[in-house]
Amino acid sequence: xxxxxxxxxxxxxxxxLFFLIFLFLSANTLSSGIPEKTHxxxxxxxxxxxxxxxxxxxxxxxxxILGEGxxxxxxxxxxxxxRGEGFVKAxxxxxxxxxxxxxxxxxxxxxxxxANDLIAFFKWIGYMDLNGFPPKPDLKKE
Amino acid sequence: xxxxxxxxxxxxxxxxxxxxxxxxxxxFIMGFAHAGFDGLHEFIPFNTATATHxxxxxxxxxxxFMGAAYYIIPEESQNELVSVKLALLQxxxxxxxxxxxxxxxxxxxxxxxxxLEIPRPLDYLVVVNVLLFxxxxxxxxxxxxxxxxTALVLSMGLFFAALLYLPGMIDFNNQSVDSFFRWWVVHLWxxxxxxxxxxxxxxYLLIKLTGVDxxxxxxxxxVIVGLTFLSGILGTGHHYYYMGAPxxxxxxxxIFSALEPLAFLGMALFALAMYRKGEKNHPNKIALxxxxxxxxxxxAGAGLLGIAHTIPSVNLYTHGTxxxxxxxxxxxxxxxxxxxxxxxVYAMPNLTGRKLYDRPGAHYAFWLSNIGMxxxxxxxxxxxxxxxxxxxxxxxxxxxxxxxxxxHFWVLIGAATLFTIGVLFxxxxxxxxxxxxxxxxxxxx
Numbered sequence: 001x002x003x004x005x006x007x008x009x010x011x012x013x014x015x016x017l018f019f020l021i022f023l024f025l026s027a028n029t030l031s032s033g034i035p036e037k038t039h040x041x042x043x044x045x046x047x048x049x050x051x052x053x054x055x056x057x058x059x060x061x062x063x064x065i066l067g068e069g070x071x072x073x074x075x076x077x078x079x080x081x082x083r084g085e086g087f088v089k090a091x092x093x094x095x096x097x098x099x100x101x102x103x104x105x106x107x108x109x110x111x112x113x114x115a116n117d118l119i120a121f122f123k124w125i126g127y128m129d130l131n132g133f134p135p136k137p138d139l140k141k142e
Numbered sequence: 143x144x145x146x147x148x149x150x151x152x153x154x155x156x157x158x159x160x161x162x163x164x165x166x167x168x169x170f171i172m173g174f175a176h177a178g179f180d181g182l183h184e185f186i187p188f189n190t191a192t193a194t195h196x197x198x199x200x201x202x203x204x205x206x207f208m209g210a211a212y213y214i215i216p217e218e219s220q221n222e223l224v225s226v227k228l229a230l231l232q233x234x235x236x237x238x239x240x241x242x243x244x245x246x247x248x249x250x251x252x253x254x255x256x257x258l259e260i261p262r263p264l265d266y267l268v269v270v271n272v273l274l275f276x277x278x279x280x281x282x283x284x285x286x287x288x289x290x291x292t293a294l295v296l297s298m299g300l301f302f303a304a305l306l307y308l309p310g311m312i313d314f315n316n317q318s319v320d321s322f323f324r325w326w327v328v329h330l331w332x333x334x335x336x337x338x339x340x341x342x343x344x345x346y347l348l349i350k351l352t353g354v355d356x357x358x359x360x361x362x363x364x365v366i367v368g369l370t371f372l373s374g375i376l377g378t379g380h381h382y383y384y385m386g387a388p389x390x391x392x393x394x395x396x397i398f399s400a401l402e403p404l405a406f407l408g409m410a411l412f413a414l415a416m417y418r419k420g421e422k423n424h425p426n427k428i429a430l431x432x433x434x435x436x437x438x439x440x441x442a443g444a445g446l447l448g449i450a451h452t453i454p455s456v457n458l459y460t461h462g463t464x465x466x467x468x469x470x471x472x473x474x475x476x477x478x479x480x481x482x483x484x485x486x487v488y489a490m491p492n493l494t495g496r497k498l499y500d501r502p503g504a505h506y507a508f509w510l511s512n513i514g515m516x517x518x519x520x521x522x523x524x525x526x527x528x529x530x531x532x533x534x535x536x537x538x539x540x541x542x543x544x545x546x547x548x549x550h551f552w553v554l555i556g557a558a559t560l561f562t563i564g565v566l567f568x569x570x571x572x573x574x575x576x577x578x579x580x581x582x583x584x585x586x587x
Contacts, residue, residue: 007362014371015375018372029388038318043316054254058253060189064462067462137537
């Protein structure tokens with residue numbers, strides 16, 4: 001039967017081994033994987049500003065982006081494709097809560113530049129290779 | 143209780159109770175908003191409610207873990223805490239940081255990163271706070287007469303939980319890199335080092351409640367935490383499927399996520415086996431309920447419901463939907479919520495000398511909260527599956543699909559009401575114990 005020392009060895013050995021594999025894969029992902037898949041060379045100053053605005057206002061507290069966030073408001077990964085720049089800009093710059101589709105969005109009243117930065121951020125996100133996400137609705141009747 | 147300094151644990155447990163109730167209030171605000179009633183939008187918009195709900199969860203669990211450590215470590219190491227004054231300072235600073243963070247969320251002061259919304263200046267305070275906590279615990283442990291496996295596993299979990307907070311504090315311009323490291327914190331916490339904390343507390347409770355030989359329990363503790371890391375570390379991959387990381391994570395995350403329930407299954411089987419083997423008839427039966435309950439519910443919530451949507455071909459459709467909320471609720475409740483409540487139920491009579499464990503309220507608390515949470519999980523499951531089908535398969539717009547599933551949120555609110563009544567029984571029972579007392583020392587432990 002397994003002794004306590006063997007059990008300890010299983011715990012420590014397994015943990016170290018799998019952590020090293022994880023570190024190796026992470027290094028690969030960060031050095032070449034993510035930069036290629038996300039086209040990190042396209043992160044301009046506008047995109048970076050847009051991301052900062054996205055964080056500072058906790059947009060992820062209602063929306064999802066890359067499928068991550070809260071589930072109260074629409075997924076934003078392909079929002080520019082879906083809605084077009086003009087619509088998105090109208091929502092972002094609105095001085096009153098946006099309620100077109102039933103739920104209220106906080107009226108951030110972003111400036112023209114801020115809205116453009118956020119749109120640049122969404123465009124950059126929209127071009128990422130996400131391994132097939134979001135999926136095409138395969139039962140949709142055209 | 144054997145050591146005076148164990149009384150510090152009471153403060154942390156009391157904070158846990160208050161924050162748990164507050165967390166539930168914000169949960170209701172979100173539930174009603176989903177059902178179409180967002181009357182508080184002007185004061186508490188949804189993103190404020192969700193940041194508050196999630197962070198209160200993290201803080202009440204951490205406060206519970208800290209209380210558990212202050213209670214368990216003196217007994218396990220046979221040594222008074224090195225400084226009660228510093229422990230109290232650590233307590234008050236934790237409470238202040240939590241309150242300031244929650245108030246900040248109501249004034250757009252945060253970082254929009256799920257689970258890690260606490261703004262950066264407060265992050266530094268969290269780090270100082272946790273270092274102080276670890277200093278007290280580790281000094282007490284290593285100055286003590288013995289270092290048991292249970293105490294070492296618990297301390298190791300607390301230490302690595304602190305260390306893993308740091309990757310979440312680095313800034314990145316790339317959303318995917320940001321997300322990559324955010325999961326180092328969140329995933330490696332809940333599906334990694336927090337399981338060490340859970341395993342440590344579980345082992346301690348089983349030793350006390352069943353009377354089974356420590357050597358046997360601690361041997362299986364190693365096996366279980368070994369399984370946790372064997373599956374959980376590379377299981378992080380299930381967060382990397384569709385966020386801009388390479389495709390190999392689909393295979394690696396898929397395989398190792400499928401192994402993740404093993405650790406929880408191991409924990410459940412282990413707890414039940416020790417219960418059957420145990421000959422000690424401990425009078426605190428309700429503590430045993432919570433202890434076995436956490437082992438079983440964590441397997442259901444974290445294990446089974448986890449694997450239900452980490453299969454890559456399923457996750458392609460369920461990623462970013464209410465299916466995640468289904469898994470999240472039962473997993474956090476089963477694995478960590480119930481664990482904290484188990485140690486509280488066990489410790490309170492020993493801290494105060496008042497043995498209130500046979501009161502009907504203690505049993506209502508257990509059954510109502512658990513039945514309520516299973517009901518909530520079912521409501522989330524129905525809403526989530528319908529959302530996936532309507533939005534991701536049929537191609538309905540987000541809001542049309544949300545309107546179609548509104549009814550499930552009324553079921554959710556109903557089940558949550560039951561859950562809340564259970565929790566209120568628990569909290570009321572907690573405060574009925576009164577304050578800890580030195581007279582309880584050396585009483586039954």
